[in-house]
Amino acid sequence: MKAFLLDDIDQLRDHLASQRSLFTPQYTEGSTELNWLPLTSKTKSVTTERPLLPTYPAKQFFFPDREILFQFDGSDFKETLPEPEPQILFGVRSCDLCAIAYQDRFFRQDPYYQARRRATLLVGIDCNMPCEGGFCPTVDAGPFVRDGLADLVCHQQQDASWLLMVHTPAGEALIQGLELKAAESHHITRRNKQEQQVAARFPSATHIETGIQRINQAQVPAETWQAMGLQCLTCSGCTNLCPTCSCFTSYDRPVADGFERERCWDSCLYDAFQREASGHNPSATAGQRVERFWFHKFSNEYTKTFDRYGCTGCGRCEKTCPGVIGVHSVMKRISATL
């Protein structure tokens, strides 16, 4: 891995933006909401202050909320594979990068996802402090970016200057033309040490650890799931904002001369998600559906396929759940039973 020293991260960002369209988390105009938006002349300098995470992870860049799969005009089918412009996502946090790697596997054979993914280079950024509600160290997803999950990784050192790590040839090509001083091995050593210090600043997450054990040992009583199911208002917020959630449904929309098949994000918390044509539903109660959701996030069953849990510790579900059954609430309830 090559590494360089960087005084001005904005200069790097501008250099990258001169080559491809660039998206980065920034405040929506006139508000204090951190959203993924295109870089413009109004975009402010990169900051390392809270909030660290934008409302959405980066998944909608590859797996959009809605997407046309093909068109049919009454006699012929028309392919609608995307032909995206080359783009860069700048400032992706470690949890969200782990989730992209997770979805890369899930959508390995999905040409729509892959077309967008191949057109995108990722620039990660290390989190130098815990974010509100985040627990990435507990699920091995941060706070610093894992090797190989981004093309470039930026790390702010204690003197406020930056360490730039290059993980792919595409990343190396991006920084051609920038005059950068090579970093030395002690810079890398210091970064490794700093990650331990940042990780130590996260609040205790024993409820998460205990909860994972209970889920994997099938020790959570059905009544606990039912009680939490009663709190599920079926809003779909957790699955919409979860960086690893990937379920979709498809449907045909009539258009002028035929129809188009579109897919959109689905949610496993909906009653009709698994309801069969007969009306029979293998997950008929809200409690069973809540249980299934968390099983998918924390069961060892899936680590064989994905090499990690389906939760990357971002905490977005806790913030967006109106029924108080986001990850912290659920894992506290689970770890308190028995």
Next chain:
Amino acid sequence: MDTASHNISKITSSICPYCGVGCGIGLRVEQGRITGVEPLANHPVSQGKLCTKGWSTAFAVDPIDRITTPLIKENDTFRPASWDEAYQVITEAFSTAIAEKGADALGIIACARATNEDCYAAQKFARAALGTNNVDHCARICHSPSVAGLRQTLGSGAMTNSIDDIEKADLIVIFGCDPTENHSILGGRIIRAKLAGTKLLVVDPRLTRLARMADLHLQLQLGTNIALINGLLQIIFANGWEATEFLSNRCENEEALRAKVAKYPPERVAAITGVPEEKLIAAARMYTEAECALLTYGMGITQYTTGTNNVISISNLALVAGQIGREGTGINPLRGQNNVQGACDMGALPNVFPGYQEVAAPASREKFAASWQQKLPECKGLTSLGMTKGALSGDVRCMLIMGEDPVVTDPDQHHVQQALAALDLLVVVELVMTETAAMADVILPAAAFSEKAGTFTNCERRVQLIQPAIPAPGEAKPDWQILGGLASRLGYNGMNWESAEAIFNEIAALSPLYQGMSYPKLAANYGLQWPCNEAAPNGTPLLHSKQFSRGKGRLIPVSHADPAEMPDEEYPLFFTTTRLHFHYGCGSMTRKSPLLERETPSGVLFINPADAQALAIRPQTRVRISSRRGEVETRTVITDEVPPGTVAMPYHFKEAPSNRLTNNAQDPVTKMPELKACAVRVTNLEDGTK
């Protein structure tokens, strides 16, 4: 949709277009189209959360199926027309009606989903451009009794407290509503409060989600609210649990109320309501012992022939217990639409100008006549149901309906259809083809909330800004521009505003409640709660803290009365209407989402296991439901959510319109129809065939 890429171009901060909670929503724009929403993490009401309807907003405003040009009906089909031509047809018909029968032969239905600016324009159009007070909107069938009842007892018909107060209460009382279904983000805050130790008391004939979580559930018979509350008051007075000091300092007419409720001892009330005496006593104790008890209610109070009296009895209870005028207390009606509070505030009602200034008061008429440069009509106008009645009798000749679908949402569908068919001209301003729009002679294409600037007022009186995320499709325009253009054709030029902001400034100048507000101030504060004026420049989260709007709180004795139609031998079951979390109103927005549409069948009857067994009904059995007004066929869901003897249907589905069955009997004060109770017979259509 362009398939080349999915590049986010911008996010526009706005307000959710569904219920009256008023959640913050970011509209994500890609390639000139709204493709998704982002909850606003810092919004004071929603705090980064949305319900399933809010999350599906991109589907609701999808360009597919939108009406993009004016349409004129010829030989029973619609053809595109120019704005000029459409205006011409309307102007001719309106002018003829005025010449032949006077301006009261016209009626305007404004819209609780449109902006304040649109609603203000609608009532100004009726009053100044046409010369009639025949202007109303769907608050008639949701919270007109709240406005009428609370104005008599407190002097103001809006939520007394703020949504934030949910977390400040020790006890939350939920009367005749299920906020987790219809006001989910507010309902979620009740769940959060409950988990943190707040007690819950639910009064509802249905075993709702919150009833399952409650510390105490009073499962009363349909239509017995007044008996129940009088019974609680009798227990409170008999035990000396009333707020003595509060009553003597801040209320009047206590003796009359005492005399009335003395006739409602627990044994009588238990017999009427079906709620055991010990539960009545426990509830009276809980409500009076709580340091801060916040009461919230919904359609289970208002949609009765006794709607106004139901609201008055709610007010009696809060006043006697002194649970009002402080943080964490109060009387909090939950408003169904994003801007039903605002539509009322704007005077889209037949009896009041903007800011609830009475049409009957000469001083208000003079004030508005001077500002609007027009002589104004004196007599009170017709309500929405009065207009449909007038259409049948020939007194009302033309109507203009903005974005409402009375064919699906109003009681007694056959009656509504006959009335609209009898008009000389029906004009509908709409986004998509609804059942009502299909009956129109002229359809005018409206801009959606995501395509215009303006303000919505949520149920806690918070006036919030919306701004256009994308241009309106085709020739669609905001309602206020449509009405302004029509007013000019009719010879009135007082509605040629340059922007929504100019209208808002006119509203602020004429309505004391909004006096201190402006677009920049609203933008800087996530909205402001009215009244906002010199005395309260940053708005008023809490009403009635020192004194009531009318001075003293008035206690008004009211009596129990049965619903207009009770079950009998011919129609043995009680029938009530409900709403589902997944749908909204007539479904014209929510039913565009494939996920929401998949979630529920298009029509369903909820029936208790005991009644189902008696009729040999199994899940998904095909049944016919008949009332004295009509019949509907649908399928059953068996659930203990409804009590034995009562069946329920949601009203969202044109395929199984519950309003073919509902009773048009009305509250004498507000003309609110009795949508919550009538009598039906259920017939098993599969019985004997198997």
